[in-house]
Amino acid sequence: MSKWKTTKYPGVRYREHESRKHGVKKDRYFSVRYQRNGKQREEGLGWASAAGWTEKKVIDALAEIRENIRRGQGPQSFKEAREGIRQDRIKDAAQEEEDRLNSITFGQFFRDSYLPDAKQNKKERSWQTEKNFFRMWISPTIGKKRLSEVSVADLERIRNKMLYADLSPRTVQYCLATIRQIYNRAKTLRIFTGENPATLIKTPKIDNKRQRFLTREEADRLLGHLKYRSLQTHDMALLSLHCGLRAGEIFSLTWDCIDFENDQIFLRDTKNGKNRYAYMTGPAREMLMNRRGKKASGYVFKSRNGKKITEMSGTYKRAVEAVGLNDNITDYRQKVVFHTLRHTFASWHVQDGIPLFTVAKLMGHSSTAMTERYSHLAPNDMKNAVKRFDDNLEKESKVIDFQDHILRRKGGEK
Structure with a gap:
């Protein structure tokens, strides 16, 4: 390492690189000395070729540090000055990024x-x-x-x-x-x-829930017409009506999810993000057995090109119109759509006296609050509850008369 050389400026010295040049002169590494808080300090500033230092720049920078020390303000060392510059660059970059983000439309x-x-x-x-x-x-x-x-x-x-x-x-x-x-x-x-x-904006409020469900006679007519028009559409409708599956769940259904031994259908990644089981009725089981064939694999229901179905065929809508299920109905909430079959599945269960909690599990609802819309279909449940309460009141009518009770507590007789 080369020896340090002094300059005509007090507190500034440098050493030269043995071979590397900066301009016509050898590259110089500058160092400065100054006093702070009564102690002598020395800081290396770096090579002229890397940091752009010259004797004039070093002297000016040192003079600024000494003045800051005297005034007790600003960076009082070159390290603090470099950190200040770094922080300023960070702030500038952050401001530029903020300005860029704020300009995005x-x-x-x-x-x-x-x-x-x-x-x-x-x-x-x-x-x-x-x-x-x-x-x-x-x-x-x-x-x-x-x-x-x-x-x-x-x-x-x-x-x-x-x-x-x-x-x-x-x-x-x-x-x-x-x-x-x-x-x-x-x-x-x-x-x-x-x-x-x-x-912060008020959205239009409306009860968008569909209340329409099919009678058993209407369901039979629809399925009969679908079977005539398209066996696959008929089978998908039957599965929704008998097992409560959503259209998307039917489209995603694969043969490895069909458990004929236990009459179960495993549904993966349903609308609420959870898996669940659906249970086959006799007709649903028979339909799936007929579709299975000898080498069942992949999707249960496939498009014409053998891929996954992404939307219900227009055959279903045409069948609904053909049997007159939407005649003279203008409220879209009362119109029969494919989802009406799932709604009918739940409605029939409630009418048959199945508890709402059980229906919620069959439907894959995340809470019974979603199933409460069917509660009006089971009015007898509430009537029977009041009837049982009334019967219990009659059984308890033989309790001691209130006045007699008071007299006995006082030790007297009526």
């Missing part, structure tokens, strides 16, 4: 982040619906606004336009829920840190 985030994620984690029908909401209703109003600029008033305009276009309250709720999910996603990614404006 609702439309940019939807296209670049939310939609790709939805395609990976949602069913195609769901993300396509959200994409259409964005294109038709969301983008024209807030697509070019920054995420931080969107207000409750903006979302109210979207809501009011949809209602004015005679869209159902449920559709409006779905669209506003999509906006809420988009903001939640932005918050998860730390792209947006404010309050979600979609949580």
Whole structure:
């Protein structure tokens, strides 16, 4: 290592690199000495080639440190100065990143982040619906606004336009829920840190639950017509009606989930994220046995190209229309759809006196609150409960008369 050399400036010295040059001179490593709190300190500043130091720059920097020590302000060592510069750079970078995030528009985030994620984690029908909401209703109003600029008033305009276009309250709720999910996603990614404006808007309130269920005669007519039109659609309808399966559960059903020995159907990853068992009726078991054949594998119900079915065939709707189940019905909640079969499954069980708790388990409901909608179909349960209570009151009518009881407590006789 080369020897230290002094300069004409007090407190500044350097040593030269043995071979490396910086410009026409040998590269120099600078060091400074100064006094702080009565103690002599020395700090190496680095090579001229790496840090850009010159004697003039070193002297000026040392003079600034000495002045800061004298005044008791600012960085009082080169280490503190470097840390200050580092912190300033961190702040500047953080500010630049914040400015970049704040400049992202609702439309940019939807296209670049939310939609790709939805395609990976949602069913195609769901993300396509959200994409259409964005294109038709969301983008024209807030697509070019920054995420931080969107207000409750903006979302109210979207809501009011949809209602004015005679869209159902449920559709409006779905669209506003999509906006809420988009903001939640932005918050998860730390792209947006404010309050979600979609949580502050009032959504249209409506009882969207379907109350319609089929009578046994209507179910027989529908199944008979379906069997004539399409055996596969008939079999899917029968499975929903007799076992309470959702359409998506039927589409996802594979032969390894069918347990003929115990008359059970294992349903994986259902709507609420949980697995459950469904139980076969005699007709459902017979239907599945007929479909199984000798080499059953893969999906129980397949599309024409042998792949998984993604939506119910229009054959079902045409069969419903053919047997007149939706004649003269204008309220969409009363119209017969494929889900009506599952609703009928639950309704028939309640009418037959099966407890709501048991029906909830059969349906795969996460709580009995979802099954309470069927409670009106079992009015006799409540009447019988009051009747039993009344009978018990009559049995207890032989208790001691209140006045007689008081007299006895006083030791007297009536």
